[in-house]
Amino acid sequence: MARTEHPGPAVHAPAAPGRLPLLGHALPLWRQPIAFLESLREHGDIVRLDIGTWPVHVLTSPDHVHAVLVQQAQKFGRGRIFDRLRPMFGNGIVTTDGEFHRKQRRMIQPAFHRSHITEYAAVMSRAAEEMTASWTAGREISMVNETRRYALSSVAEMIFSGDLSRPAIAEVHRSLPVVLEGMLLRAVIPKSLDRLPIPLNRRFDAAAARLRRIIDQVIAQYGAEGAGEAGEGGEEGRHDLLSLLLSSVDPETGTTMGAEQVRDEVIAIMFAGTETSATTLAWIFHELGRHPEVEKRLHAEVDAVVGTRPVRPADMAHLPYTNSVFQEALRLHSPLLFTRRALEPLTLGGVSIPAGAELAYSPYALHRDPALFRDPAVFDPDRWQEDGDERPRAHRYIPFGAGQHKCIGDSFAVAEILTAVATVASRWRLVPAPGVTVRELPAGMPQPSELPMIPVSRH
Numbered sequence: 001m002a003r004t005e006h007p008g009p010a011v012h013a014p015a016a017p018g019r020l021p022l023l024g025h026a027l028p029l030w031r032q033p034i035a036f037l038e039s040l041r042e043h044g045d046i047v048r049l050d051i052g053t054w055p056v057h058v059l060t061s062p063d064h065v066h067a068v069l070v071q072q073a074q075k076f077g078r079g080r081i082f083d084r085l086r087p088m089f090g091n092g093i094v095t096t097d098g099e100f101h102r103k104q105r106r107m108i109q110p111a112f113h114r115s116h117i118t119e120y121a122a123v124m125s126r127a128a129e130e131m132t133a134s135w136t137a138g139r140e141i142s143m144v145n146e147t148r149r150y151a152l153s154s155v156a157e158m159i160f161s162g163d164l165s166r167p168a169i170a171e172v173h174r175s176l177p178v179v180l181e182g183m184l185l186r187a188v189i190p191k192s193l194d195r196l197p198i199p200l201n202r203r204f205d206a207a208a209a210r211l212r213r214i215i216d217q218v219i220a221q222y223g224a225e226g227a228g229e230a231g232e233g234g235e236e237g238r239h240d241l242l243s244l245l246l247s248s249v250d251p252e253t254g255t256t257m258g259a260e261q262v263r264d265e266v267i268a269i270m271f272a273g274t275e276t277s278a279t280t281l282a283w284i285f286h287e288l289g290r291h292p293e294v295e296k297r298l299h300a301e302v303d304a305v306v307g308t309r310p311v312r313p314a315d316m317a318h319l320p321y322t323n324s325v326f327q328e329a330l331r332l333h334s335p336l337l338f339t340r341r342a343l344e345p346l347t348l349g350g351v352s353i354p355a356g357a358e359l360a361y362s363p364y365a366l367h368r369d370p371a372l373f374r375d376p377a378v379f380d381p382d383r384w385q386e387d388g389d390e391r392p393r394a395h396r397y398i399p400f401g402a403g404q405h406k407c408i409g410d411s412f413a414v415a416e417i418l419t420a421v422a423t424v425a426s427r428w429r430l431v432p433a434p435g436v437t438v439r440e441l442p443a444g445m446p447q448p449s450e451l452p453m454i455p456v457s458r459h
């Protein structure tokens, strides 16, 4: 399949095969969403898919994805998946676009500055120590649960600090998994079904309301105390994201955020930053458990750099092989699908895209394309080494997206994941529980169906 611009008059995107009236491609999407999305590349660089009566142009070439996310980004808004999330998550940076999004992103960005990541990494190291200290040699643990708890703690501790926030952190642990579970379904089912009084909807609405309430309470408490000198690196005051957001002033307009907007941003960041990291971590331990030779090299590197002391932020730069293992696990287990909406008519790769049309890109499918990655199904961390003969090229590896909506938490996620992997590796080998077949479940980030593992002490 040619992957270049087509000269000549613009044409319509070819439809994926198997389309039915009214249902469109809903059946293969329902039965085997991941395999179906991956198969689209065989039908062109831009393929039309109908989810029921909702048409989407799926971009299967990295050049088109780059054009939409980066080169011509101003011609696109967020699209359907994000619209459906807005009633729950409000107007945080995940769901908004345009000038409002740019302003919010400018104000939030400092919280993800390198100097803050170093502070958060110290907290992550303590959370990873706690996780590994709770394990007993030979007693099976669920790595899906362990990584989720760790990721929730890392994000919650970044957002709130201090004893006042303990009830909020406990509530996040209780409610966020329920919200995340219901979220994907909400993103794809018709809006009219949201209000059906079925248990899933009720549990979802109750959890989302609890989460909003408790965050509002903490914001009110912070406000009553004053946000301190957070953000300015002062000795007093909290150094957490919530304080930063409350005290943040937009350099261009001189305005601050209202309490409601701060709450929306907190929820957006929690929602975007927990399941993604937790799932990536779970897959890393799964791949290490299946590849003893990779595990051995990773252990040797961690032994040489960290030994048996707690992991420090400065260690990250000295763990290149561990980093390659992370990148490779994330390549194989990337987010499934994000949407954009054309704000004006345009032509992309010879295909005409009308105003209002929905587009989508799949980091997951791109990262498994044999035209882009040698032996894409093979887990091979060496492809990421500096001297790797086939080090994947720019635009082809986009687990964090690209352009103005690129993941704001990418450095946070790297610190969080490397800290956990190195802390675990310095103490334990995790052996897959016998007799279990780990399957891939479709989700925003495809997840392991289960991941029971047995800790074996390394010392």
Ligand code: HEM
Pocket: 093, 094, 095, 105, 155, 268, 269, 272, 273, 274, 276, 277, 280, 335, 338, 339, 363, 398, 399, 400, 401, 402, 404, 405, 406, 407, 408, 409, 410, 412, 413
């Ligand atoms: C391995 C872990 C992670 C992966 C794979 C990941 C992936 C992504 C991707 C692909 C996007 C862009 C979506 C698009 O194009 O529409 C994104 C956006 C975002 N991510 Fe992450 N993410 C991860 C971790 C995190 C963490 C830890 C945080 C926060 C603590 C976070 C916060 C966000 C936010 C707020 C956005 C929206 C940015 C915007 O639209 O301006 N993510 N993420």
